[in-house]
Amino acid sequence: MTGTQMRPAERNLGSGDTHPQAPILEVKNLVLNYEVKEGMVSAVEDVSFALPKGRSLGLVGESGCGKTSVALTLMRLTANNARVLGGEVILDGVNLLELDKEQMRLRRWADISMVFQGAMNSWNPVYTVGVQIREAMDIHWDPKPSASEARAKTEELFNLVGIDPEMIDRYPHEFSGGMKQRAVIAMALSCDPKVIIADEPTTALDVIVQEQILEELKKIQRDLGMSIVYISHDIAVIAEITDLMGVMYAGKLVEFGPTADIFARPRHPYTWLILSSTPSITGPRRQLAPLEGEPPNLLDPPTGCRFHPRCPFVIEICRTDEPTLTEIEPGHTIACWNYTQVPVTLSRGDE
Numbered sequence: 001m002t003g004t005q006m007r008p009a010e011r012n013l014g015s016g017d018t019h020p021q022a023p024i025l026e027v028k029n030l031v032l033n034y035e036v037k038e039g040m041v042s043a044v045e046d047v048s049f050a051l052p053k054g055r056s057l058g059l060v061g062e063s064g065c066g067k068t069s070v071a072l073t074l075m076r077l078t079a080n081n082a083r084v085l086g087g088e089v090i091l092d093g094v095n096l097l098e099l100d101k102e103q104m105r106l107r108r109w110a111d112i113s114m115v116f117q118g119a120m121n122s123w124n125p126v127y128t129v130g131v132q133i134r135e136a137m138d139i140h141w142d143p144k145p146s147a148s149e150a151r152a153k154t155e156e157l158f159n160l161v162g163i164d165p166e167m168i169d170r171y172p173h174e175f176s177g178g179m180k181q182r183a184v185i186a187m188a189l190s191c192d193p194k195v196i197i198a199d200e201p202t203t204a205l206d207v208i209v210q211e212q213i214l215e216e217l218k219k220i221q222r223d224l225g226m227s228i229v230y231i232s233h234d235i236a237v238i239a240e241i242t243d244l245m246g247v248m249y250a251g252k253l254v255e256f257g258p259t260a261d262i263f264a265r266p267r268h269p270y271t272w273l274i275l276s277s278t279p280s281i282t283g284p285r286r287q288l289a290p291l292e293g294e295p296p297n298l299l300d301p302p303t304g305c306r307f308h309p310r311c312p313f314v315i316e317i318c319r320t321d322e323p324t325l326t327e328i329e330p331g332h333t334i335a336c337w338n339y340t341q342v343p344v345t346l347s348r349g350d351e
């Protein structure tokens, strides 16, 4: 298979769709460090992107590139040693980073919710799943739902995520891993959020269950017109379920644009390399194949372009000057000094 054949699903936004709806979520110039005893870990550096209403946006990149840090900042749930040094997170016109704790507590789950990495293990074994979902509704619905309203909503959500509503009164240990994860998704939807963030929601599940859950998520996104941020190592998943994608490397967003366009022609060297090393987006699910070299230590990131020590297209300026995000096509941006040298086709040959 050649690079130009590697196309995500047809439904994805193509380059023709250059005037999407107004964004429901805008992240502007976000900078986040973690304070550790050795210094500051530069986990998110000047990241900006916009998610139009009703669309799905994928964040992809190697482990440790800052995907979860971005997601937790959107939820205002970062670790105690996290320092947001700049930027804005605008959800439906409101900058979440300017809200006080109480204002944010009211919006979290109600306006923006998240399925965490490994969330299926976070159910409290002592209570039924239905009770735990009801609890979330009690806190965030205004007014609180009546018992029958809460039950009707939970039944609706269980049907939506593919769980038999009979399971509402069962305990977490009576659910399989896949069912527990579906119930987490139901809980994340229980307050009708404007945006949902799914951080590796299918990792740790077997492949068939992963496929089923992805199908459900796609259906939910389509049927409810959900706006979703989807985080994954798995480039095939991003191809399958997102309209837009952002590629992160060492805390920086290096490429952003319509998923279909990026798969058809990756323009940033890092994106080009990861797509070149991905056997097939239609084949079995895979993690990103490891690239040569190591990601940098974010306590002391490289000067200039953070990718320069590993980049096959490096030129002198890359070592000293940081490339800024440049729009190369409408809605498609990259941060690279030398992108014109990136080949049109991927580096691997036919399989």
Ligand SMILES: Nc1ncnc2c1ncn2[C@@H]1O[C@H](COP(=O)(O)OP(=O)(O)OP(=O)(O)O)[C@@H](O)[C@H]1O
Pocket (backbone or CB within 6 Å): 034, 035, 036, 041, 043, 061, 062, 063, 064, 065, 066, 067, 068, 069, 070, 079, 081, 082, 233, 298
């Ligand atoms: N509380 C913390 N204190 C110090 N460093 C942290 C903390 N949390 C994350 N980091 C560091 O910040 C960087 C970004 O981490 P993050 O978890 O956001 O990456 P990720 O892209 O989600 O990785 P993965 O794909 O493995 O989930 C990494 O270098 C990580 O070690």
Ligand code: SF4
Pocket (backbone or CB within 6 Å): 268, 269, 270, 305, 306, 307, 308, 309, 311, 312, 313, 314, 315, 318, 323, 335, 336, 337, 338, 339
């Ligand atoms: S700016 Fe230079 S080092 Fe960075 S990705 Fe582009 S060519 Fe490679």
Ligand SMILES: [Mg+2]
Pocket (backbone or CB within 6 Å): 067, 068, 069, 117, 199
């Ligand atoms: Mg993560």
